[in-house]
Amino acid sequence: MPHLSTQAIVCSVRHHGEHGAIARLFTPEGGLIAGYVRGGRSRRVRPILIPSNLVQAEFRARTPEQLAGLTVELVASRAPWLGEPLAAAALDWATTLTAATLPEENVYPRLYLALSALLDAICHAPSARGWATAMARYELLLLAELGFGLDLSSCAATGAADDLAYVSPRSARAVSRAAGEGYKTRLLPLPRFLIADERPDWRDIIDGFALTGFFLERSLFAERRSDIMAGREQMIARIQRMLD
Template identity: 60%
Template sequence: MASLTATAIVCAVRAHGEHGAILRALTEEAGLVGGYVRGGRSTRLRPILIPGNLVAIELRARTEEQLASATAELLASRAPLLAEPLAAAAIDWVTSLTAATLPESQPYPALYAALSAVLDAIGAASAARQWAAALARYELLLLAELGFGLNLEECVVTSSTNELAFVSPKSGGAVSLAAAAGYEERLFRLPGFLPGHDANPAMDDVIDGLIITGHFLDRDVLDGRNRDLLTARERLVDRLKRAVA
């Protein structure tokens, strides 16, 4: 990618030098891209380079290996959502997760669409339950896109598709009610919304879904690394649990 013009979701911004910033953003066709924004820490550009914002970016580099120079124009701001602590924590987590886990310059159009949907849901939903379910589905999709998909369509023990009630923390496969007998405490409870069977889940079900995706993100994608990122997610889930109480 010597040059690129695209619509992108800002995922991470890091200070570089006295006035500049390194931008990482997700595009639909080019995937996660990065570039140096001159003056990125200025009062004019700071409101634009906020994770979650939708921007028009232009990247230019002399070679494929060189960090591109970048410009960004605001298309849609999600900065007002940052005044709400729960929404701010969700935006911080989902954009940071994306920036930390996706390889650069590989297209993930499904993830781009899903991330857009999560951010739109956070802005439009009247209750955290509505966007938290979308967040759990995004995490499930990210696992699948990175090669760690869960099999929630049939029992990992019997291959039955009936009464799927649990998820194995080892295999990532669904377990039927009959096959789980006597082992329930060692398994995750499978909420119906995660495999797509419940469009309006209760908050308790959403929390169960986030526990499942969090376990596999930690084990398979983050591999216990990036403790700060995992801690941020733990705080988010704790806040959602308090919203249930």
């Protein structure tokens, strides 16, 4: 990637040197790409390099192995929502999850479109329920894109596609209500909104987060739960406080 000009979603930023920053941006054409922003800590550039912002990015590198130089211009700012605790936690988790899991420069067009839609929903949905379902579906899609997908198409025990109510934590496959009746304490609830176009209640959404969270932790974050999953736990805790 000697040169790439594209719109991109800012996913993470860390200081580099006295004035610069290394930003990791999610792009539709190149996947997750890191670049060095000269003056990235300046008063002018800092508000642009906020995770979840949409930017016009220009990557330039002399060789494919070199860290690209990066310049950015703001396309859409999501900074106004950072003052709302629940929205801020959701924006932070969505971008942190993406930056922490995706290998660099692998293209994931479905994930890019899903993340873009999720961030828009967090900022513009009439209520948190409007984006919380999209967040659980995004986590499910990310697991699938990284090779850890759940098979929710049919019952692991009977092969039936009807009345699926649980997921086996061992096989990551769906289980029907009848087949799982004697084992449901060992199974994870499967909310209908993850397999059908249904409007869930908050209990279903919390069950959805429990399901995706189990497989995220097992498959992707087993060695680093405390520093990565903490943001997710904060988001869910804020949702639960809202419901109390």
